[in-house]
Amino acid sequence: MSKVFELNHPLIQHKLTLIRDKETGAKDFRDLVKEVSMLMAYEVTRDLPLEDVEVETPVCNATLKRISGRKLGIVPILRAGLGMVDGFLSLLPAAKVGHIGLYRDPKTLKPVEYYCKLPSDVEERDLLLVDPMLATGGSAIAAIGFLKDRGAVNIKLVSLISCPEGLKAVQDAHPDVDIYVGSIDEKLNEHAYIVPGLGDAGDRLFGTK
Numbered sequence: 001m002s003k004v005f006e007l008n009h010p011l012i013q014h015k016l017t018l019i020r021d022k023e024t025g026a027k028d029f030r031d032l033v034k035e036v037s038m039l040m041a042y043e044v045t046r047d048l049p050l051e052d053v054e055v056e057t058p059v060c061n062a063t064l065k066r067i068s069g070r071k072l073g074i075v076p077i078l079r080a081g082l083g084m085v086d087g088f089l090s091l092l093p094a095a096k097v098g099h100i101g102l103y104r105d106p107k108t109l110k111p112v113e114y115y116c117k118l119p120s121d122v123e124e125r126d127l128l129l130v131d132p133m134l135a136t137g138g139s140a141i142a143a144i145g146f147l148k149d150r151g152a153v154n155i156k157l158v159s160l161i162s163c164p165e166g167l168k169a170v171q172d173a174h175p176d177v178d179i180y181v182g183s184i185d186e187k188l189n190e191h192a193y194i195v196p197g198l199g200d201a202g203d204r205l206f207g208t209k
């Protein structure tokens with residue numbers, strides 16, 4: 001069974017509270033999602049492997065550390081996942097970015113794919129799949145399935161806000177994918193919105209309704 005990590009750094013929790021406030025407008029919402037994403041990227045990459053490297057400092061030669069291992073890919077689920085990309089890229093500038101376009105059909109609540117463009121060497125990269133909301137889990141389950149179909153083998157899912165129902169669904173469908181979240185909220189409501197949640201992440205990011 002995969003692991004779920006609830007990232008409880010005080011800065012993440014504080015900024016999530018600001019993000020959830022319905023009075024927070026689109027510009028501040030975008031800025032805060034970027035900041036929280038950067039903080040989450042820091043936590044999610046704690047286990048990156050290191051290797052020794054020889055460096056000549058102005059004082060002496062030294063054996064120091066640098067990141068080794070497989071290259072990284074960041075894959076936002078469109079649209080709302082786009083809001084997390086810049087925060088991740090600011091810490092991981094060499095990562096390549098793939099995109100998966102999915103929307104949740106409001107009647108069936110099932111994900112519908114409309115776009116997929118991934119790095120050509122996707123099977124050689126460790127992938128960070130990012131989406132602010134993990135509600136029923138349908139979108140994340142479908143996106144992970146698309147990534148696996150295209151050869152991805154090591155995937156982590158990163159979401160700002162989740163709920164027990166969505167976490168369980170993803171863990172059941174993809175027991176090899178660890179999940180990193182800023183919060184595990186109480187539940188889903190009758191429209192499959194997370195409670196207390198933050199409302200519709202895509203609409204709040206892009207000012208649509």
Ligand code: PRP
Nearest residue numbers: 078079080103104135136137138139202
């Ligand atoms: C939201 C969100 C997730 C999905 C979560 O996207 O960004 O992708 O819903 O719900 P689920 O876990 O029940 O699948 P939405 O479908 O509203 O599309 P958008 O990003 O284009 O706004």
Ligand code: URA
Nearest residue numbers: 135193194199200201
């Ligand atoms: N998608 C959102 O944007 N918010 C929710 O609460 C659930 C799905």
